[in-house]
Amino acid sequence: MAAMQMDPELARRLFFEGATVVILNMPKGTEFGIDYNSWEVGPKFRGVKMIPPGIHFLHYSSVDKANPREVGPRMGFFLNLQQRGLKVLRWDAAREEIDLSPAPEAEVEAMRANLQELDQFLGPYPYATLKKWISLTNFISEATVERLQPESRQICAFSEVLPVLSMKHTKDRVGQNLPRCGTECKSYQEGLARLPEMKPRAGTEIRFSELPTQMFPAGATPAEITRHSMDLSYALETVLSKQFPCSPQDVLGELQFAFVCFLLGNVYEAFEHWKRLLNLLCRSEEAMMKHHTLYVNLISILYHQLGEIPADFFVDIVSQDNFLTSTLQVFFSSARSVAVDATLRQKAERFQAHLTKKFRWDFEAEPEDCAPVVVELPDGAGTG
Numbered sequence: 001m002a003a004m005q006m007d008p009e010l011a012r013r014l015f016f017e018g019a020t021v022v023i024l025n026m027p028k029g030t031e032f033g034i035d036y037n038s039w040e041v042g043p044k045f046r047g048v049k050m051i052p053p054g055i056h057f058l059h060y061s062s063v064d065k066a067n068p069r070e071v072g073p074r075m076g077f078f079l080n081l082q083q084r085g086l087k088v089l090r091w092d093a094a095r096e097e098i099d100l101s102p103a104p105e106a107e108v109e110a111m112r113a114n115l116q117e118l119d120q121f122l123g124p125y126p127y128a129t130l131k132k133w134i135s136l137t138n139f140i141s142e143a144t145v146e147r148l149q150p151e152s153r154q155i156c157a158f159s160e161v162l163p164v165l166s167m168k169h170t171k172d173r174v175g176q177n178l179p180r181c182g183t184e185c186k187s188y189q190e191g192l193a194r195l196p197e198m199k200p201r202a203g204t205e206i207r208f209s210e211l212p213t214q215m216f217p218a219g220a221t222p223a224e225i226t227r228h229s230m231d232l233s234y235a236l237e238t239v240l241s242k243q244f245p246c247s248p249q250d251v252l253g254e255l256q257f258a259f260v261c262f263l264l265g266n267v268y269e270a271f272e273h274w275k276r277l278l279n280l281l282c283r284s285e286e287a288m289m290k291h292h293t294l295y296v297n298l299i300s301i302l303y304h305q306l307g308e309i310p311a312d313f314f315v316d317i318v319s320q321d322n323f324l325t326s327t328l329q330v331f332f333s334s335a336r337s338v339a340v341d342a343t344l345r346q347k348a349e350r351f352q353a354h355l356t357k358k359f360r361w362d363f364e365a366e367p368e369d370c371a372p373v374v375v376e377l378p379d380g381a382g383t384g
Contacts, residue, residue: 018050019081046121233286292341
């Protein structure tokens with residue numbers, strides 16, 4: 001880790017007040033990072049010192065000893081560090097990952113007593129990026145991390161998956177109406193259909209809130225189905241009451257958690273969840289009037305998040321549709337309503353102007369949501 005210039009008095013205060021993470025036996029050349037910073041570690045690396053208290057995301061990628069250019073998939077984990085706290089971790093050479101098992105208390109205390117001597121092997125936390133990190137995580141609490149992180153606590157860019165059915169024998173494949181393994185495929189679609197259905201290994205998946213696929217209540221009339229398909233407030237309120245009964249604001253912590261897992265953890269599934277959750281929030285006009293503080297904070301979150309991603313990132317390669325502009329177009333249209341809180345309405349107007357100026361996104365075209373909506377009626381629903 002490169003040395004960082006810091007005022008000596010500030011460095012002294014941070015040395016005694018900040019937290020320390022010690023990582024033993026991490027191989028030279030490993031890509032290691034904390035929050036918004038990453039480095040290639042040297043032979044003397046033992047961890048990071050002077051870390052501000054709070055939630056942090058540590059991430060790393062192992063390297064092939066025979067070919068250092070071969071870098072493994074990124075892995076990471078969240079830590080909630082206390083003032084003057086000390087966390088002792090070690091590298092598991094067999095699994096090529098950091099072992100998150102708690103170190104024996106005696107070892108931690110021995111390490112604490114030896115911190116002065118260990119200081120030269122610890123890299124200082126880069127405070128230059130602290131403000132940016134806080135802006136991306138200010139709604140992520142310890143409870144958010146405990147609820148969402150995998151049971152293993154390790155967040156992997158590529159989840160370890162297992163087949164839903166093993167199908168080791170021919171009779172198993174016949175039972176699933178699949179041809180013998182040696183049978184030649186007649187088309188690309190047939191080849192895809194033959195692939196086994198996979199699922200994440202138990203304990204390794206991020207435990208995101210389950211978002212509804214049906215946006216209307218059971219027994220809804222065709223008119224109600226249409227209304228709930230245009231304004232997703234019913235579906236959003238279902239999520240808030242089920243997952244965040246004490247504080248609806250906590251949904252913003254999940255939005256930030258998903259974004260960090262994607263941006264710094266390279267987890268594509270987290271990006272997909274972020275999109276689905278954002279779509280639910282932005283297309284809920286009635287909820288916008290009820291939870292105006294939540295939506296004021298949502299704008300602040302999006303302001304910082306969108307500053308970290310290229311403008312063309314959200315454009316679909318095939319259709320050339322921009323998910324974000326179409327989603328925010330509906331949001332800004334709803335926010336212009338006189339029934340919306342004035343503070344929220346003004347902040348939405350400023351945010352729209354900012355995005356138009358920075359990314360040259362057009363929010364003035366007629367939203368697709370104004371076109372007739374075709375909805376699937378549940379079985380047995382009458383047409384009047």
